[in-house]
Amino acid sequence: MFFCPITDGKNGKSLSAKTILGNRAQLSKWQTDYHTAMSARWPEMQRGLSSLETKRKHIPVWLFKQAERLDKQFAEISGVLEGINPFNAPKKKEAALAAFEKLMPEAARFTASVKQYDGYIKELEAAEKAKSQKERGNER
Numbered sequence: 001m002f003f004c005p006i007t008d009g010k011n012g013k014s015l016s017a018k019t020i021l022g023n024r025a026q027l028s029k030w031q032t033d034y035h036t037a038m039s040a041r042w043p044e045m046q047r048g049l050s051s052l053e054t055k056r057k058h059i060p061v062w063l064f065k066q067a068e069r070l071d072k073q074f075a076e077i078s079g080v081l082e083g084i085n086p087f088n089a090p091k092k093k094e095a096a097l098a099a100f101e102k103l104m105p106e107a108a109r110f111t112a113s114v115k116q117y118d119g120y121i122k123e124l125e126a127a128e129k130a131k132s133q134k135e136r137g138n139e140r
Contacts, residue, residue, distance in 0.1 A: 024051075059117065066110050073103045
């Protein structure tokens with residue numbers, strides 16, 4: 001289900017999920033109540049584990065978007081490099097160098113940002129690995 005939390009705008013915002021849903025605990029309760037009501041009709045419907053229970057955190061949106069931009073730049077560079085042949089090498093070389101020059105400063109900023117989240121990322125990876133091992137164990 002999707003909804004748009006439109007408010008009266010008195011607080012300067014006309015779109016505010018926090019105003020309607022409240023804090024994280026209230027949002028989690030709302031999601032659980034919604035699942036309870038919907039699964040009565042559709043028992044196959046599943047609700048994921050609440051982050052309040054699992055203590056999971058998410059990578060910040062800005063870091064995710066930065067990674068997406070780097071992926072696009074990498075694809076651009078890969079495309080330039082794949083098309084190199086003896087007849088167009090000088091021209092493609094210039095295009096590849098220009099793409100690298102554009103990529104490098106952002107890659108350096110991304111690396112610095114990731115270092116701040118390195119411990120958290122390792123925690124997420126370990127949790128994902130444990131989950132997949134548990135799922136494989138259940139399949140046997």
